[in-house]
Amino acid sequence: MTGRPRSPGLPWGPMARMAGRRALLAAPVLLAVTLGVFAVADLSPFDPVKAYAGTAGLTASQADLDQLRANLGVDRPLAGRWWDWLTSALTGDLGTSAVMRRPVAEVIAERVGWSALLAATAFAVAASAGTALGVLAARRRGGRLDRVVSSLAYTLEAAPAFWLGLLSIWFFSVHLGVLPSGGLTDAGSDVVTADQVARHLVLPALVLGVSQLPWFFLYVRQGVADALDEDPVRGARARGIGERRVLLGHGLRAGMLPMLTLIGSRVPELITGALLVETVFSWPGIAAATVQAATSVDFPLLAALTVLATAAVLAGNLLSDLLYGLADPRVGFDG
Numbered sequence: 577m578t579g580r581p582r583s584p585g586l587p588w589g590p591m592a593r594m595a596g597r598r599a600l601l602a603a604p605v606l607l608a609v610t611l612g613v614f615a616v617a618d619l620s621p622f623d624p625v626k627a628y629a630g631t632a633g634l635t636a637s638q639a640d641l642d643q644l645r646a647n648l649g650v651d652r653p654l655a656g657r658w659w660d661w662l663t664s665a666l667t668g669d670l671g672t673s674a675v676m677r678r679p680v681a682e683v684i685a686e687r688v689g690w691s692a693l694l695a696a697t698a699f700a701v702a703a704s705a706g707t708a709l710g711v712l713a714a715r716r717r718g719g720r721l722d723r724v725v726s727s728l729a730y731t732l733e734a735a736p737a738f739w740l741g742l743l744s745i746w747f748f749s750v751h752l753g754v755l756p757s758g759g760l761t762d763a764g765s766d767v768v769t770a771d772q773v774a775r776h777l778v779l780p781a782l783v784l785g786v787s788q789l790p791w792f793f794l795y796v797r798q799g800v801a802d803a804l805d806e807d808p809v810r811g812a813r814a815r816g817i818g819e820r821r822v823l824l825g826h827g828l829r830a831g832m833l834p835m836l837t838l839i840g841s842r843v844p845e846l847i848t849g850a851l852l853v854e855t856v857f858s859w860p861g862i863a864a865a866t867v868q869a870a871t872s873v874d875f876p877l878l879a880a881l882t883v884l885a886t887a888a889v890l891a892g893n894l895l896s897d898l899l900y901g902l903a904d905p906r907v908g909f910d911g
Contacts, residue, residue, distance in 0.1 A: 591898055602890045607662075609886045613879045614658040625650065650875070661879060671876030675868050680880045683865055688884070690760070691861030694780055695850050699842075701785030706792025707835070711828055713793070714800035726797070729790035737787040737849040741856035744783050755779050758858035780857040787849050788842055795835045800828060836900045843892030847885050 625644050642651075650657070661671060670680035713722040732740075749757035756762065756779070761772045804823070854863035862881060869878040 594898065595894060598890070598894050602887070605890065606883055606886060609882055610662060610879050611658055613882045614654055614661070614875060617873045617875055617878060618654045650873075657875060661876060665880070665883075670880045673869070673874055673877040675872040675874045676865070676877070680876045683877060684862065684880060684884065687860060687862045687865055690859060691850060691854065691863070694777065694784065694854065694859060694861060695846055697777060697781040698784035698788065698850070698853075699846060701781060702788035702792050703835075705785070706789045707796050707828075707832070709789075710793045710796025711800055711823065713797045714804065715823060717801055722797075725793065729793050732786060733790045735787070736852070737784060738852045738856050740787055741780070741783045741853055744779050745856070748779060758856070760860050776857075776859075780853045780859050783857075784846070784849050784853045787853075788846060791838055791842060792835060795838055796832070799833065799835065803829075833900065837896055839892055839896035839899065841893075841896070843889050847888060 664671060668681075670684075672678065673680050673683050676683055709725050713719075713725050716722060745757045748755045756776050758776070760776055761768055765772065800823075850861065851863040851866060853859065854861045855867070862884075865877065866881050868874065869881060
């Protein structure tokens with residue numbers, strides 16, 4: 577008696593090899609990025625010593641400013657500052673933020689979670705709504721829904737995220753008064769509750785998601801439309817298979833393949849859009865820390881945030897390739 581054939585499992589081996597190769601390639605990229613951050617900051621017209629001293633620096637003597645410069649280590653050569661930061665970072669010590677007077681790891685830890693929540697919610701909105709609208713538009717190309725949504729998608733492609741944010745604040749917060757205009761909690765509240773966070777998350781997540789939606793919609797629409805014109809779909813329809821089964825069983829699956837490549841390519845746009853949206857809505861993510869680090873030439877904080885953003889982009893590219901390889905075994909993981 578023979579048992580039931582075992583279905584093949586996930587190709588963990590090839591996936592692990594691809595991830596390992598990408599990790600080896602990512603190391604020199606991250607090194608170059610950190611060195612570039614220190615080089616650009618070194619050429620910046622902003623003086624980190626004056627930013628650190630604040631108003632006290634206006635009346636401080638040159639000797640005091642020079643001593644403070646030596647204490648902060650910004651009087652040392654570029655290569656020396658970068659090497660000291662790198663060797664400390666490899667041991668887990670990201671340094672101390674000069675502008676926030678706190679450890680960099682602590683600054684990032686308390687903010688990155690809120691940024692991840694915003695980005696993940698926005699991505700879910702963009703992917704789900706874009707996929708649904710793309711399938712519906714591809715089902716009847718040239719129809720009223722297709723024309724309206726396609727025109728709106730091309731318009732949203734050119735609309736900056738901060739402009740959408742300001743427009744949504746005016747309409748939903750000022751005009752209708754149904755949603756809060758910013759922050760994480762209600763005014764006067766010292767306690768962060770799930771209900772308040774959910775209400776304050778609606779507008780920024782919706783704005784960020786809508787700003788990313790056009791690309792998902794256009795990719796899915798084109799992919800599903802091309803799949804519905806293929807011979808297997810025509811044959812399935814000729815055999816009397818229902819339109820719903822044809823659309824979801826073949827058209828949507830084929831249309832999802834090109835959309836998987838968007839995961840990696842949209843991560844940089846998602847990060848940039850999140851920074852703008854966080855600033856507009858006063859969301860307590862890494863946007864404010866990034867702006868302060870850049871304007872104050874806060875080397876440790878600026879380098880850590882840049883490495884974090886670069887690592888997110890590289891991880892997004894890896895994830896899209898892995899998902900594409902799983903969805904289409906012909907591609908594989910060894911290319």
